[in-house]
Amino acid sequence: MKTGNKGGRPVKVAGQKKGYFIGVKMDTQGYYTLKAKAREAGISISECVRQSVLDSVIKQRLTPETHNLIRKLCGMANNLNQIARKANAQGYQNAQNENLQLAIHIRKLVNQLRHDG
Numbered sequence: 001m002k003t004g005n006k007g008g009r010p011v012k013v014a015g016q017k018k019g020y021f022i023g024v025k026m027d028t029q030g031y032y033t034l035k036a037k038a039r040e041a042g043i044s045i046s047e048c049v050r051q052s053v054l055d056s057v058i059k060q061r062l063t064p065e066t067h068n069l070i071r072k073l074c075g076m077a078n079n080l081n082q083i084a085r086k087a088n089a090q091g092y093q094n095a096q097n098e099n100l101q102l103a104i105h106i107r108k109l110v111n112q113l114r115h116d117g
Contacts, residue, residue, distance in 0.1 A: 024049075069113050076106050 026034065038048035062070075079102055087095035 066113065069109050073106065073109055073113075076102055076109070080106075 034045060034048060038045045041048060043051070080099070083095045083099050083102065087099070
């Protein structure tokens with residue numbers, strides 16, 4: 001009586017087994033787009049999703065602090081535009097101090113965004 005290999009598929013080690021199932025709800029357009037991409041690549045929808053997950057780069061959402069800094073920069077851009085209009089109308093000398101103060105503040109915020117973001 002033979003007790004060795006009975007043939008068939010080799011046993012996979014624990015790290016190779018696909019033992020997790022994730023259900024994803026999609027709208028009709030998203031589903032058919034995914035299906036078409038998988039068909040075009042000649043792979044299953046599951047394999048298409050696996051490759052997408054492994055090859056993608058996920059960016060972190062902006063923090064409330066970063067949103068606040070960006071909002072401040074937008075307000076300063078508006079102020080800078082108003083200073084430029086004033087400088088064109090009244091001469092640069094009158095707007096110079098205001099412009100320098102705003103530039104210093106903008107530089108500080110941009111440096112803070114670089115360190116936070």
